[in-house]
Amino acid sequence: MTDQVTAADSGSTQDIPGKPTSASRTTLSHIMTHADTNLLGTVHGGVIMKLVDDAAGAVAGRHSGGPAVTASMDEMAFLEPVRVGDLVHVKAQVNWTGRTSMEVGVRVLAERWNESAPATQVGSAYLVFAAVDADGRPRAVPPVLPETERDERRYQEAQIRRTHRLARRRAIMELRERRISEGLED
Numbered sequence: 001m002t003d004q005v006t007a008a009d010s011g012s013t014q015d016i017p018g019k020p021t022s023a024s025r026t027t028l029s030h031i032m033t034h035a036d037t038n039l040l041g042t043v044h045g046g047v048i049m050k051l052v053d054d055a056a057g058a059v060a061g062r063h064s065g066g067p068a069v070t071a072s073m074d075e076m077a078f079l080e081p082v083r084v085g086d087l088v089h090v091k092a093q094v095n096w097t098g099r100t101s102m103e104v105g106v107r108v109l110a111e112r113w114n115e116s117a118p119a120t121q122v123g124s125a126y127l128v129f130a131a132v133d134a135d136g137r138p139r140a141v142p143p144v145l146p147e148t149e150r151d152e153r154r155y156q157e158a159q160i161r162r163t164h165r166l167a168r169r170r171a172i173m174e175l176r177e178r179r180i181s182e183g184l185e186d
């Protein structure tokens, strides 16, 4: 894995026209049933995570114009329990793009399937997808073009998360290399 942005075989983003956020924004809706519950009777977190990954994957594929794989999923927050009979809406959009990767932001909302009360937010997550070619190698993605002030804020926040992800990974790799050089073993 490389942390540097380089113009490699799969091309540079400079060659690709940008795409607005709204071009790939997607909502996936699903009614929760008894098959989705955990032992406590509420909906299993893994069921929600699968929907989040599905919605984010659709967005990443639409934005990048081809296959994209989940590279990481972080800050998955479960804010409220989800129950059988809830209609869950998973809303996803590209927040930020690098050379071959995209951060997709996801909000999870739930409402009773047969009531008209407004939906409440029950979760959120940030995922990084890498666009890949037919051989599974990273390929360049179109730069995302934020359209609203909210899109712009999300873009700037995603850059902060990107910086922290890279810094954390670098710090851990340096620690491991230092321990190996000191002859320490796990």
Ligand SMILES: CC(C)(COP(=O)(O)OP(=O)(O)OC[C@H]1O[C@@H](n2cnc3c(N)ncnc32)[C@H](O)[C@@H]1OP(=O)(O)O)[C@@H](O)C(=O)NCCC(=O)NCCS
Residues within 6 Å of the ligand: 001, 002, 003, 004, 005, 069, 070, 071, 072, 097, 098, 099, 100, 101, 102, 128, 129, 130, 132, 136, 137, 138, 165
């Ligand atoms: C994701 C994957 C394609 C990255 O391949 P790689 O050889 O490490 O390639 P790179 O280091 O060039 O990374 C590609 C991009 O992904 C980003 N990336 C890779 N791993 C990442 C991680 N864990 N978190 C955040 N970003 C990551 C890189 O920063 C880079 O972004 P950039 O080009 O915008 O700067 C590769 O690790 C893979 O195929 N993983 C399996 C994915 C999969 O199968 N997911 C489904 C779950 S089963």
